[in-house]
Amino acid sequence: MSHVGAEAIRFRGVTIEFPLADGGRYPAVAATDIGVGAHEFVAIVGPTGCGKSTLLNAAAGLLAPSAGEIHVLGRRLSGLSREAGYLFQQDAVMPWKTARDNVAIGLEVNGTARAEALERGQGWLKRVGLAAFGDRYPHQLSGGQRKRVGLAQVLIRDPKILLMDEPFGPLDAQTRQIMGNLLLGLWAGDRKAVLFVTHDLEEAIALADRVVIMSAGPAARIIGDHAIDLPRPRDASEVRLLPRFHELHKLIWDQLRDEVLRAYEDSA
């Protein structure tokens, strides 16, 4: 259901290289074309170290492609993207601010009055199930709770695009499914365009409209693009029991397995 013309993100021939210590260049991502439609949830899956996060950083404007162009909402991206919210893999909330202050800061930077920002921050804490934890500092929260604070911090700014870099990676399996459901619930409200990077194929299928497969690096590229025709609204844990889920999983895994093995052999 991608709407041409109203695309949220479009990569055109994007190549990303990193300078090496010996003066050479390491090609992380090679000539990549992908699009994320408005209101579309796209997951990128690939073996470890394949450049998924690099692609996401480029979409955020945190790093500039060596070749090719990135268009965000029809405009060519230069510098940091103002339209995108980014949820990082690592803990990125400020440890010196309480949960409520961390959420409110997303609004305060835009000049929203502190009182209003705090009030709306409390509302968002409630939506991510942390209404009673506003006064806690990040070290007093669990890993999953910190992720919820991060999610609220990003969503309170109402970005048009959501970039997520293995956001639930460090969490245990149960918490991941709970967080997946929380994300789907929040997403269903306004269906922002999402680019979701993960190494977990099951998570990708359970959440996304489309799953894009990347090859092993160096010079990683897109080698598969699968529409996920599972019904919505979904429950991130129950959807895994559907026969169609298993068909899709087998189909995509057959393709992914070779790449994972290749990446494993290269690194071994």
Add this chain to the structure above:
Amino acid sequence: MRIGRGKLLVLQVLVAVVVLLAWHIGSTVPIGGRYLLPKFFFSTPLDVASRIWMLFANGTAKIVTCPEPIDFTRILNISDPCFGKTIWQHLLITLTEGVLAFVIGAATGIAAGFWLARNALMSAIFDPYIKMLNALPRVVLAPFFMLWLGLGMWSKVALGVTLVFFIVFFNVYQGVKEVSPAILANARMLGMSERQLFRHVYWPSALSWVFSSLHTSVGFAIIGAVVGEYLGSAAGLGHLIQQAEGTLDTTGVFAGMVILAVFVLIIDWLVTLAENRLLVWRPPAAASQA
């Protein structure tokens, strides 16, 4: 090993009792016809205690019986007839020197730390000089400060500043450099301007490093003041100890040392209070290793 609070206190007091008792016996009870710790060289615990008592009793009496109302603008003026170098005034002068040294050293250290941490070129240029100055034992600078700034308070403040500055400087530098890249990238993605980054990210991060070194830097501020007074001054705890030493008055030296130790303990306790209030966001493990 876990040990109860009460038991720990008893054992701690026991150490003091044993040391004081040994000192007392050695200095007042002849063993085999001679004193192990002759009074002239070691004084006695009771003499030291009574000297401390007298210092405070006389000093306090002098202030209480002062005929004129106390003029606080002249409180540091050692020629004030009303105060006339009581123990309180010595303490106040050392405290003032220490506080000034800390405030000036911390302010300049924070400014320089931020400036060099955010400016790679300047940091590279000044790096060898900063290392050189930091390697220099600061006591050798004391005579210069006395030449330049006189025998008054400011030469002591300057000595304290040279000690505090480097501790704060290195900690702020580290604090700014070691902000987690994820927190920084996240703050940028939230749309923070350079000024907002400074206020919400760099400043709190650097401040946490400054606070984790607060005990050290406050201690050094006092050390700077006392050493400066010791080397040449007309007032302060260091002066008190130096005067006693000059007249071979061991009781006076010990009395000064005890007062200094208690004074530093009280300041350290106040620092702990401030730290606990200001670093509530820190996980306990990280805060306790400071």
